[in-house]
Amino acid sequence: MSSAPEPVFFLDRTLDTALVRAALQSQPGPVLRHAELFDPATPDAEWLPAVTTRGGFVLTQERRLHYNPLELKALQASGAGTFIFVAKGLTGAGLAECVLRALPRLRRFVQRHPRPFVAKVYVDGSVQLVQGT
Template sequence: MSSAPEPVFFLDRTLDTALVRAALQGRPGPPVLRHAELFEAATPDAEWLPAVTARGGFVLTQERRLHYNPLELQVLRASGAGTFIFVAKGLTGAGLAECVVRALPRLRRFVGRHPRPFVAKVYVDGSVHPLDLG
């Protein structure tokens, strides 16, 4: 019996930090794609979102207002993006890195059960809640 391939996660500019990278290093599963490795810092979301989705990546971000921006929402839908927004209020540094690692098993399950496009919020306890893209 073959299982589905592991999802590939992409750290956008807001989560591509040294502490998050260090926390993810050496963990089982596929490598995590990083914004800084693939795009210039000033690359607009409307350009990198479709490129990441075309590579099969699921976006991890802290950009809480992403799904409220009409252009970005249109790009999310059109590109078929799967996006997880970490809303772990007050967490920075090592606490945020731990939150990302804690959430990974739930994110893996979520992508196996929810077709793209989607936007879901990820909370400090690692719980994942889908949003209505309207």
């Protein structure tokens, strides 16, 4: 078993739901929440570096991030490690199950890939690097 510390995962506004939070409570490692740390209107350019400074890896459903060159540039500049859940149509319990299914792969991924990076997470929990350092 690896002695690496548990990664800190950050739920952005799109994934900070009661069901996702409840599912993560049974898992090891800290979870940060956008609603606990930032005003809802806080721009990405402000909260992304703050999360990275705290050692957090962003979990989001903002699919547009990896298509928008300006958003990708902001992610890279912040030094963030970002996982975009692209499980279309999943909400509620299905989304919470998807996050739980992906956690072991997310933990391995952060040990193998230096930040900044952007990766997609699929409904089966698989992870694919979109853009890395």
